[in-house]
Amino acid sequence: MSVNWFKDLKVVDLSQGISGPFCAKLFADLGATVIKVEPPEGDYSRTLGPFPNDVPDPEASGIFLGVNTNKSGVVLDIRTDIGKQILSDLVNSSDIVVESFVPGVLDDLGLGFECLSKENPGLIMTSVSPFGQSGPWSKYEASNLIISNLSGHSMEHPGPVDDLSEQPPLQLGAHQAEFLGGICAATATSLALNRRSVHGKGCHVDLSQIEALSLLPQTPLAAYAIGAPGKQRSKASAGKASLLAVLPCKDGYVGISPRQQDQWERMVEIMGSPEWAEDEQFATEQGRLDDWDRLEKLLISWTSSMFKEDVYRLCQATRIPSFPLNTAADLFDSAQFKAREFFIDVDHPVAGTLKYPGWPFHLASGSKVSMHRAPLLGEHSQDFIK
Amino acid sequence: MSGLALDGVRVVDFSWQIAGPTCTRYLGAMGAEVIRIESGRRPDPYRARTISYFINQSKKSITLNLSDPKGIQLVKDLASISDVVVENFAPGVIERLGLSYEEFRTVRPEIVMLSSAGLGHSGPDMKHVAYGTLVQxxxxxxxxxxxxxxxxxxxxxxxxxxxxxxxxxxxxxxAIHNARQTGKGEYIDVSMAEATTMLLPEVILDYGMNQRTNGPLGNRDDNYAPQGNYPCIGEDEWIGITIKDDLQWGSLCTVLGCSELEKDIRFDTIQKRQMNHDDLDLLLSKSTMEWDATDLMEALQNKGVPSGNTQTVSQLNKSNHWAYRDFFQDYLEEDDEHTTHSLPVVPWRFDGEIEASVTGQPNRGQHNLAIFEDLLGLTESEVEKLIEQEVIF
Structure with missing residues (x-):
């Protein structure tokens, strides 16, 4: 059986890029009927890589394919009168609209929440934008980097830096700031659904990607709330809170965290009880953290002669927290991911058959998420536009 | 609108450390009655840390000894009038306590139970010790x-x-939506590693398409150029800039007063700017260093250039924009009625309003009487006896 928690729902996805489409995908994957409405030129994410063999093709963008699974696709120019009419009709028979226009654009087209919900009072419209629907910056533009900066994430999750002026604060890699916006938009929409079932009304959901990411640095937020704001960016080893390190191996890197005393003692044993480990300085966790730069080099003298998988397996065999720094290739080979059938093969006429990330759960009912490829541009226009 | 989205939803919360409490914090803020079950025998180490002020907000706390059958029975009594169970013990622990999904389903068929663990609750490596940072x-x-x-x-x-x-x-x-439609509950076994990988389709598909292994890009982006954090006046002050097209490139050069850059043939297409990014960064930095970061953001955004300076949490609360949106909400800590604290509660709004409530983290066992007497109907003397027997503990 396929997971069909949302099988009663119809969703119109007007959004483009990553956050909005990922939000709508989460509904599509769990059983909702999702109709992706693209302008004639297509969702702009169709122009974003990666592409097979690095050849741009609007039907083979890795980002587009990844965040638009299980949707039907129609092309509609909602700037024309006929386009507006068709969209209104689609929305009238729908539960949810997801959109990511600059705030105000849909209102100007006569397709804002107020208009659309007149005919359909149960409608939930989820608007995803960088700065939110209101406020002096609402029409400002952003990117994954700008979201990372303005949310506080770049500064509040500081990495180890040797030189403040040479190493600027960092954005979240792999567009994670935008993916988080998608998760939060879907969460908000699912809350609005349950709000509707209790209180009987639809609503306009306003999700700012910056606000979403600003809730992730939880320790700095808590510290701020109680009047003890955290330290500024600095060399991380000076302020290391617990022993946690990524160390080089023969074939990559391994993360280890023997933070408790018993874990450290077992760590010393699996390293073959080297002489340096008898140093008084390393007898307590505080001592180990205080002299981290020296300790790191000593640990590396052991890990660098090992394969990352071997360090990881040796550590876990004695319950020392450790994981290798895996590549995508490693993940495809992971016995754990294979056993849980995490990756799902999805066929596509242009991009070919590729492994996609699946869903992070197993259910007692045994239902699984079925994964069907993203739509070609306008592929289902005939089915939904009469 | 009066009322919250999760009014009427009751959550039995065994979660500890970070991920589970984060989940139930949001459920509580959205109106669910979250009852966190804590243990004197196995205290949550994270309750003593700063982060607890955030992740344990908006919930109630009771204390129960789960190695005592009477404690287990009280949990089942509570579950029989609840809608959701959340736990993130190491795989196998909740079953050993006699509190598997099967047990909960017996007392409450439509219950939704979510268990999360680093690698999930099946597979050869499910028992591996996992901290979130190592799962990363x-x-x-x-x-x-x-x-x-x-x-x-x-x-x-x-x-x-x-x-x-x-x-x-x-x-x-x-799952609650589904339970309301169908009357069917569900057990959701979550793998944190899989959840993290779910957000990396770009990287996974790139490997599938091109056998390429991605590394860090720093502040750059494969699709836009230039993109980066550039130094401004003051220590550790930076402006982030993303140029998505030639129009924005022209506007950037105008605002920075570098018309010579706009004419420079090394930079006149996005591909060339990508290719000569290092040189361009040096030239741009020279200009941005003359600017105050906030002023530069305003100047660039007014010309349609995506930009934003690096901010800390306290700067967020001072910004006009977030103040206009009432993003930070005031709340009180349990033991101090005189000091107002301020934090963002949820990152979403319904019809323009933050429909959420926030309370400070509860003291351990603070709601024992309210839950055991008022909700479960035990008498005062029964509760006293359970305290004496170290069942409520």
């Missing part, structure tokens, strides 16, 4: 964060725990 390694997420020319390090802090916590709020709401 396992999934390859850590390899994508950082400076391109440096060794990988755990540079981007804690990601998996809070992210998974929010994803769990979605899963629980989806």
């Amino acid at each position: 390694c396992f999934t390859g997420w850590s390899a994508l964060q950082g400076y391109p020319d440096r060794e990988p390090e755990l540079v981007s802090g804690i990601w998996t725990d809070p992210m998974v916590g929010i994803m769990e709020v979605f899963l629980i709401n989806a």
Whole structure:
């Protein structure tokens, strides 16, 4: 059986890029009927890589394919009168609209929440934008980097830096700031659904990607709330809170965290009880953290002669927290991911058959998420536009 | 509108450490009655840390000894009038306590139970000891964060725990929706490693398409150029700039007063700017260094250039924009009625309003009387006896 928690729902996805489409995908994957409405030129994410063999093709963008699974696709120019009419009709028979226009654009087209919900009072419209629907910056533009900066994430999750002026604060890699916006938009929409079932009304959901990411640095937020704001960016080893390190191996890197005393003692044993480990300085966790730069080099003298998988397996065999720094290739080979059938093969006429990330759960009912490829541009226009 | 989205939803919360409490914090803020079951025998080490002020907000706390059958019975009594169970013990623990999904389903057929663990609750490696930051390694997420020319390090802090916590709020709401439509509950076994990897389709598909292994890009982007954080006046002050097209490129040059850059043939297409990014960064930095970061953001945004300076949490609360949106909400801590604290509660609004409530983290066992007497109907003397017997403990 396929997971069909949302099988009663119809969703119109007007959004483009990553956050909005990922939000709508989460509904599509769990059983909702999702109709992706693209302008004639297509969702702009169709122009974003990666592409097979690095050849741009609007039907083979890795980002587009990844965040638009299980949707039907129609092309509609909602700037024309006929386009507006068709969209209104689609929305009238729908539960949810997801959109990511600059705030105000849909209102100007006569397709804002107020208009659309007149005919359909149960409608939930989820608007995803960088700065939110209101406020002096609402029409400002952003990117994954700008979201990372303005949310506080770049500064509040500081990495180890040797030189403040040479190493600027960092954005979240792999567009994670935008993916988080998608998760939060879907969460908000699912809350609005349950709000509707209790209180009987639809609503306009306003999700700012910056606000979403600003809730992730939880320790700095808590510290701020109680009047003890955290330290500024600095060399991380000076302020290391617990022993946690990524160390080089023969074939990559391994993360280890023997933070408790018993874990450290077992760590010393699996390293073959080297002489340096008898140093008084390393007898307590505080001592180990205080002299981290020296300790790191000593640990590396052991890990660098090992394969990352071997360090990881040796550590876990004695319950020392450790994981290798895996590549995508490693993940495809992971016995754990294979056993849980995490990756799902999805066929596509242009991009070919590729492994996609699946869903992070197993259910007692045994239902699984079925994964069907993203739509070609306008592929289902005939089915939904009469 | 009066009332909250999750009014009437009761949650039995065994969660501890970070991810689970993050999830139930949001459920509580959205109106669910979250009853956190704590243990004097196995205290949650994170309750003593600063983060607890955030992740344990908006919930109630009771204390129960789960190695005593009477404690287990009280949990079942509570579950029989609840809608959701959340737990993130190591795999196998909740079953050993006699509190598996089967047990809960017997007393409450439509209950939704979510269990999360580093690698999930099946598979050959499910028992591996996993901290969120190490799960970030396992999934390859850590390899994508950082400076391109440096060794990988755990540079981007804690990601998996809070992210998974929010994803769990979605899963629980989806399952509640289904339970309301069909009358059927569900057990959701969540793998934090898989949840983290789910957000990396770009990287996974790139490997499938091109057998390419992605590394960190620093502040750059494959699709836009230039993109980066550039120095401004003051220590550790930076302006982030993203140029998505030639129009924005022209506007950037105008605002910075570098018309010579706009004419420079090394930079006149996005491909060339990508190719000559290092040279361009040096030239741009010379100009941005003359600017105050906030002023430059305003000047650039007014010309349609995506930009934003790096901010700290306290700067967020001083910004006009977030103040206009009432993003930070005031609340009180349990033991201090005189000091107002301020934090963002939820990142979403319904019809323009933050429909959420926030209370400070509860003291351990603070709601024992309210739950055992008022909700479960035990008498005062029964509760006293259970305290004496160290069942309520």
